[in-house]
Amino acid sequence: MTADNKTRRIAFDLDNTLIRGEYDFAHETPTRRFWARLLGKEALRAGIVELAAHCQRRGWEVWVYTTSYRSAGYIRRLFWLHGIKLAGVVNQARHEREVRVRSTKYPPQFGVDLLIDDSEGVRIEGERHGFEVLVVSPTDTDWVARVQARL
Numbered sequence: 001m002t003a004d005n006k007t008r009r010i011a012f013d014l015d016n017t018l019i020r021g022e023y024d025f026a027h028e029t030p031t032r033r034f035w036a037r038l039l040g041k042e043a044l045r046a047g048i049v050e051l052a053a054h055c056q057r058r059g060w061e062v063w064v065y066t067t068s069y070r071s072a073g074y075i076r077r078l079f080w081l082h083g084i085k086l087a088g089v090v091n092q093a094r095h096e097r098e099v100r101v102r103s104t105k106y107p108p109q110f111g112v113d114l115l116i117d118d119s120e121g122v123r124i125e126g127e128r129h130g131f132e133v134l135v136v137s138p139t140d141t142d143w144v145a146r147v148q149a150r151l
Contacts, residue, residue: 009087010055010151011063011107013117014070016138018045023138031083044082047144052084054148061087063112065105069093107131116147 015021019042026046052062064075064086072089079086090110099106103125107115114132115122126133134150136143 007061008059008114009061009063009107009110009112010114010116011065011088011090011110011112012048013105013115013119013122014064014066014068014075016118017116017136018048018064019043020045021138025138028082030081039077039081042078044078045143049082049084051144051147052079055151058151060151063088063090063110065090065095065107065110065112065115067092067095067104101129103129114150 012018027043028046028049069092075089099109108131116134123133123135
């Protein structure tokens with residue numbers, strides 16, 4: 001928590017940020033390997049387990065904000081396989097239901113203070129609509145340190 005006792009929220013994009021898309025980056029080994037073999041179709045980017053724990057130790061809630069239509073249950077399960085408990089999930093269906101601002105993503109609607117995304121376009125929307133975005137390239141091998149430094 002911050003000095004004013006407000007819980008801070010950080011949200012991560014999925015595709016090309018935490019889940020491989022067109023870029024090939026290293027993956028985490030799931031904590032729950034047995035269940036991952038049965039339930040896991042996708043893997044998370046190496047470093048997210050360490051980073052999520054870092055955020056949570058500092059009082060940040062960890063969220064996902066994605067433009068994909070993956071279900072919230074599927075996303076929560078994917079993170080659970082890696083030992084990460086998400087505080088919230090915004091997928092495209094929820095975004096379309098709840099957001100009235102014309103923007104690909106609008107984290108303030110959900111109380112998200114910082115969005116981690118691979119898209120420069122989302123960063124530009126953040127400037128336009130007044131929300132914080134840290135762009136992390138899929139090829140950035142030092143991405144965890146960059147996010148930690150921003151926090």
